[in-house]
Structure formats: C-alpha cells, structure tokens
Amino acid sequence: MQLIQNYTLASNQSFFEITNIPQTYVDLFLVTSLKFGLSTSYQFDDIAIQFNGATGNVYNTQVLRNREGSIAAFRNSGTSNLALVFGATALGATDIFGSASVYIEDYTSSATKMIIANGVTETTSAQNVQSGILGGEYTESSPISSIKIYSLNGTNAIANSTVTLYGISAGNDGITVVS
C-alpha cells in the first residue's frame, strides 16, 4: 500500500477532489477524517463520494448502521453518490472529527467497481457514537481517475479535515506459494 495523496485543509472548503489518480495499482484505499459545518436543521451529517464526476444514477449501496444504539439497514439502488451515512461529525460534537475508510477494488476495470467502507464518529457532546459499514457498487465502465468527497447536509469542511488515498498493488514476494 503506497501513499498517493494526503491533503489536510488549511481553511474551510466545500469539498475535496483527488484527480489524476495513477492507473498503476489494483485497488485503492481512502481514509478520511472529516468535519463539516452543520446548520441546526440537521442533527447528523452524511459524507458523499462520487467517482469521475459521475452524478447519474450509477451507485448502489447496502448499509448497516448503529446510531446511538438504534440499528438500521437499508439498500439504495441507482443513486447519484455513495452516501457514507456514518462518517462525519454530527451537530453538537464541536471538536470531533468523524473517521471513515473506503476500500475500492479493481478501480481500473471496465466492470462494476465494488466498494467496502466503514466509519465512526461521535454524534453529540454527550459522548454518543454512530458507526456503520457499507457495501457499494459503481456501475460505470470507465476506470476511476478522480474521487470527490463532500457533505450531503453540511456546508464547508472545517480546517484540519483530512483525506488520504493509498494505492494497493498486486504482486509476488517470491516466497509465498499459491496452489
């Protein structure tokens, strides 16, 4: 796993976008530490991810989430983004950043790309937590060359929010035998 890009916000910004992703790895691994500004209209925030700027109905997800002890599952097909409904800080957790990791397989393939993600964050100042896992699909045939990360409910990402992208290689160590 090799670092492709690490970016920490120096000042507030509406979204992150990683472009010109090298096509030399087999899989990608994205790690986020995010906090977006929220109005009082929203108790919780959701991170959204789009690949290659695709805003059509090309994403499918299955989510399992535990939000303050309330457990829910839901599946969404043909959506316009991958919604990580557990990875960003909620209203009230003023100094807390949410964390998420996203595994993206076979991102250079022309087939549907599959994604596994998980995340956790404090939800309120009362030390409650939400966490979850997500299975996703990006059904476009084009290889992934850019990733956009933004908030569905919030405004700007707050300074010190971080996104890091790694590339994962295939290979052979010359010792391990496969049969």
Add this chain to the structure above:
Amino acid sequence: MATETYIPLQTITLTSTASSITFSSLPSKYIDFVLVAKSAATSSAYDQGIQFNGDTAANYTSLVMLGAGTTPAAYIALKNVNQIYLDFYGSVTPGLNTLNVTHILGAGDPNKETNAITQASRVESGIDLIGSYWRVKDQVTSIKYFLIGGTLAIGSKISLYGIER
C-alpha cells in the same frame, strides 16, 4: 519514497475452476495478513471460508452481524465449526459481484490464537461484519480459501498481503 504497508505476497486470478486456493510457505516476519477476494461460483450461492495450517477440525468460531435490505443486525453465532466463515449474506454466486476484505490478526504469533475481522458485501443481497477466531495457538504458515460446498469459477481473484509490525 513511499512506504509499503500492505506487502503483496500473492495474487491469483483463476483461469480454470478450482475447489480451493491455498497460500503456503507464508513468511514468518508477518504478524498480520489481509485477504482480498472477488470471487464467483460455478453455480448457485456459497459462503466463503478459510482454514489455517490444514486444520479441518471444529476449531473455528465466527460471529456475524449483517444488514440485508432493510433487515438489520441479526447476530448469528457459528460456533465450533470447521472453518472461519467469510460471509453470510455477502455470499458468492456465478456473478463476480462480491467483495470480501479479511484482516487476519496475530497469525504470526505462535503463542496466541488467530483472529479475523471480515467485511463482506454483495449489494443485492447484503453486507456482513464478522469476527472470528481459530482456537489453536500456532503460527499460521498456510491459508486455504474456498467456497463451502461450492467450486470457484474462472475469473475469481484472490490476493494475500502481509503486514509487518
């Protein structure tokens, strides 16, 4: 120079069907491993499993938490079974539409049991989060990956990575 934290040990993409894939002669310097599988079955739907060091006895336990459609978080205990389960709803079908990422923890330590944490996804079916362990204190030198009762189809791709501490 960027640092490699997942060291690629082997990747295999099947060009013919197979009953299993075994990674052996695992270097002892790795304490943890990561198995990534995108598999297909020749027919029907089958769960994925792994065994360590050829141990086929009932020395494995898996606890599954899952989400399937709007059905959340059934907890399913698979106790004293013959393999670690790598999915429940994220099972493998003839379509290459599953992704499985399993962290195998403590495998290089002969004084401890080996644990595994798995995330498995087949979006049209469900997603699983599974905690497992192998109740044998031994260094893992081989990992057998297979479909429980099924056959791996052409195109199945399985990778193993090592993590040094």
